[in-house]
Amino acid sequence: MSGELAAALYAATQTPLDAPLQIIAADARLRDALITKVPLWEDRGWIGIANAPLWQQLVNRLRQRIAVTTIKPAHEEHEKALIKKAKERAQQALLLNNVTTLAEQPSGPFTVSGVKLAALTQSLAYKGIRAKKDAPIRRGRDRNLRDIQEHFKTTYNTRLSEQDIWKGVRHVDIRNQIKDFLWKTLHNAHRCGSFWLNIPGYEERARCSWCGQTESIEHILTECTAPGQMTIWNMTRSLWENKGLRWQSPSTSEILGLGCRKWSYNDKKQNHGATRLWRILISESAFLIWKLRCERVIGHEEEERWAHSSNELRSRWASTMNQRLHLDAATTHPRFGRKALRRDIYADTWHDAVVDNRALYTHRSREGVLVGIPSAGYELDPG
Ligand SMILES: [Zn+2]
Numbered sequence: 001m002s003g004e005l006a007a008a009l010y011a012a013t014q015t016p017l018d019a020p021l022q023i024i025a026a027d028a029r030l031r032d033a034l035i036t037k038v039p040l041w042e043d044r045g046w047i048g049i050a051n052a053p054l055w056q057q058l059v060n061r062l063r064q065r066i067a068v069t070t071i072k073p074a075h076e077e078h079e080k081a082l083i084k085k086a087k088e089r090a091q092q093a094l095l096l097n098n099v100t101t102l103a104e105q106p107s108g109p110f111t112v113s114g115v116k117l118a119a120l121t122q123s124l125a126y127k128g129i130r131a132k133k134d135a136p137i138r139r140g141r142d143r144n145l146r147d148i149q150e151h152f153k154t155t156y157n158t159r160l161s162e163q164d165i166w167k168g169v170r171h172v173d174i175r176n177q178i179k180d181f182l183w184k185t186l187h188n189a190h191r192c193g194s195f196w197l198n199i200p201g202y203e204e205r206a207r208c209s210w211c212g213q214t215e216s217i218e219h220i221l222t223e224c225t226a227p228g229q230m231t232i233w234n235m236t237r238s239l240w241e242n243k244g245l246r247w248q249s250p251s252t253s254e255i256l257g258l259g260c261r262k263w264s265y266n267d268k269k270q271n272h273g274a275t276r277l278w279r280i281l282i283s284e285s286a287f288l289i290w291k292l293r294c295e296r297v298i299g300h301e302e303e304e305r306w307a308h309s310s311n312e313l314r315s316r317w318a319s320t321m322n323q324r325l326h327l328d329a330a331t332t333h334p335r336f337g338r339k340a341l342r343r344d345i346y347a348d349t350w351h352d353a354v355v356d357n358r359a360l361y362t363h364r365s366r367e368g369v370l371v372g373i374p375s376a377g378y379e380l381d382p383g
Pocket of ligand 1: 207208210211212213219223224225226
């Protein structure tokens with residue numbers, strides 16, 4: 001498609017910004033790419049996209065236009081002939097000049113550079129970091145890794161390598177969206193707290209709008225007094241204790257190390273069901289707390305002291321856990337072949353955490369099984 005892309009760029013450059021432009025393409029691919037793919041590519045910082053400079057220049061030029069631009073697939077013979085001619089002209093332009101002189105350098109306000117954080121997935125970020133030789137050394141990340149190692153050593157007498165921790169946050173039991181959240185947390189890559197201190201005019205955002213303290217992931221997940229974290233952890237605790245296990249309020253290091261945490265029976269044999277449930281419960285709860293905080297702080301920025309109601313918090317947690325349970329149940333289906341979750345592991349994980357254990361063992365009641373939710377008014381100290 002690069003020939004056609006160059007031709008489109010050539011046409012866009014040759015046409016004044018205030019004159020109508022119709023781009024005729026061989027098929028719908030160019031149009032579809034411009035409409036649906038470019039926003040994704042921009043979000044990803046154009047990492048790994050073929051012909052990225054050409055695309056960027058085309059998009060930039062089209063965005064500057066003030067007259068109508070249309071793109072249509074070629075139907076008539078003469079339209080196909082036009083494309084051939086345009087490709088030749090573009091080719092000549094490319095041969096005579098350098099690709100970048102086909103159009104002027106992208107103009108600032110119309111260009112999105114870098115990677116939008118929301119679109120930063122792990123593998124993409126790895127690629128980006130590898131591609132960028134001068135990536136700054138992430139001091140925050142190193143400190144987080146050290147804190148987790150220290151926590152596991154003093155609390156569980158377990159030595160974790162950095163690789164163990166990275167593997168832990170990518171554990172298959174953690175949903176992809178939450179893997180990204182944990183990965184960003186490990187890199188201090190969230191836009192909260194001290195991130196804003198370096199941005200003139202936005203320093204105020206560094207503080208928690210509810211408590212007035214400097215915000216941090218630690219504050220959000222474990223300390224904030226805004227309705228949210230305490231209720232979510234209380235519900236998590238009650239589910240955990242239903243399983244007959246001892247609760248400990250997770251610290252940030254505990255949350256970030258959740259993929260490495262092993263639970264055992266009294267006889268020291270590993271309790272695989274509990275270990276797996278911990279990964280699920282803690283990851284889902286922590287991520288829900290983060291989402292709730294963003295809804296409150298960003299979604300309701302204009303409403304002073306806006307907060308989720310207790311009922312809303314309870315039902316959000318319940319539906320999150322039920323969805324995760326149903327996802328687990330669905331994954332046991334034989335159609336997933338060797339990738340299917342083993343039914344015994346599934347049942348082991350959720351045994352005593354659901355309303356009726358029998359539902360875990362009947363193949364036909366996947367949707368019928370529900371997480372045991374503490375009754376309303378049931379509150380625990382977050383001890
Ligand atoms: Zn707070």
